[in-house]
Amino acid sequence: MRQRFLLLLLLVALRAFPQAPQLSEKSQISLLTCAAGDELYYAFGHSAFRVQDPVLGIDVVYNYGTFDFNQPNFYLNFVKGRMIYSLSRRSFDHFLFEYELEKRWVKEQIFDLTLEERNQLLAFFEENYLPQNRDYLYDPLLNNCSSISGTILKEQYGDAIVFDGSYLEKQYTFRQLVRQFLEVNSWSMFGIDLAFGSRVDRTATVQEHMFLPYYAMTQIQHTTKDGKPLLKRERTILNYAEHTKQSFFPLTPLFWFTLLLVFTGIVTYFDFTHKVKSRWLDFSLFLITGLIGIFLLFLWFATDHTSTPNNFNILWAFPLNAIVAFILVFEDKLPDWSSKYMYGMLGLMGLMLILWVLHVQIFSPVLIPLLLTLAIRYAYLIRYSKM
Known part of the structure; x- marks a missing residue:
């Protein structure tokens, strides 16, 4: 007292x-x-x-x-x-x-x-x-x-x-340091990996x-x-024990992205068989990835964050997808330029993989099924435009 x-x-x-x-x-x-x-x-x-x-x-x-x-x-x-x-x-x-x-x-x-x-x-x-x-x-x-x-x-x-x-043991990059405290296959770490640009892949002093x-x-x-x-x-x-985090796989991003990949594969097979395109699937994929890309551009150029510039996630989350989404949903016959656009998107994703291999920017491995999902639809739309 x-x-x-x-x-x-x-x-x-x-x-x-x-x-x-x-x-x-x-x-x-x-x-x-x-x-x-x-x-x-x-x-x-x-x-x-x-x-x-x-x-x-x-x-x-x-x-x-x-x-x-x-x-x-x-x-x-x-x-x-x-x-x-x-x-x-x-x-x-x-x-x-x-x-x-x-x-x-x-x-x-x-x-x-x-x-x-x-x-x-x-x-x-x-x-x-x-x-x-x-x-x-x-x-x-x-x-x-x-x-x-x-x-x-x-x-x-x-x-x-x-x-x-x-x-x-070694000097880590900022991204590696953050990943030591969060599960890579978690929504929080996926969101951080998505928002972080290539600047966080430099080695910290x-x-x-x-x-x-x-x-x-x-x-x-x-x-x-x-x-x-x-x-x-x-x-x-x-003196308490360290808190341990238990993850439940069905609630993780990898589970849901894998489910999306399987669903997209099945829908694309039936689309190919019946020579049609599932406009609402394409609309959803293009709109969501486009909106994500617009948000990443905002974080890159319109904010004071030091960790979000130079973010090459926009190579797969391409902002123009948000506009193309509406063309895909309202048009049965694809425009003449659509196949070139889809080839371009596949090319941008290929460039992203090169940057990943060269460690220019490290992306979330959880993205892999999502990238395959997009690649399947891009490839199918190229074929559909020629039908």
Whole structure:
């Protein structure tokens, strides 16, 4: 009760006086790493800073992962890549409650810093927490609650901080790193693979690996300051098992795309036998792929996302398909140019495979049955145009 009263007095004092208090010799600053959860926005874990001082009664968490669904134009800003995140400050007990409730482990890594360096870091947090400073432009790969930990250490201590990457088996691309935390055959990972352009297929630097909290935690174990380990000691605060995700194959994209492939194959066989075309099947395939392509072009050229430009998924999700769809549904006899268009679409899909083989962009393997579905219809429509 006494500690909570002191903490309340501290928070009131911090609001009243913008200058941060001077920590005592018994103070410590640490990085908290929290386990991944079941929801997509918890799938990669979380990082935050903790400042403790038993003499002053301080035990607060500075959390750069705070966002508000009620912000004006929240969803529009999300689509445009203009997500605003904020630094929040709350008591450690309140911060920990959520993870206790969800049974997610929390680990703490205490930094080996001098008193002067601890006060320097606290002053930085307090300056950042001012209303005019606490908001920042969020980037899921380059500037998030976890990557910012490495950025802050570098900004505060400069070249004295060295991130040793020798612990890495290899330096991964951003796409490979994301796939380590999500099942490739899941709708969430399929959507991410679809939206990500070729930029995420470059190899991340050692520090850039820290955009994932688990990597940030391991990196702190292999970071030095002035040639000495930055990590003083670490401990487990909440000791729960890692959450495991059970996938049910009939609910996965691979199952549904394979089902679509089989259905399309059967329909195409009967179309060939009766020398007709199933206009509503073609309309659906062309319209959906065209609309996806238009959305990908929007993400490429009309947003501030750093991960969505140069997206060659538009080679199969071709925007013009959305227009051709209406021609196919209203015309029994295909226009003279239709066969050339279908040849062109097959050619674009072939180009996509070349880019895949050359690792210019890595596509979701879940796409394979969908690509075969499109190829079957393109090939049949070429033949039908000559009937």
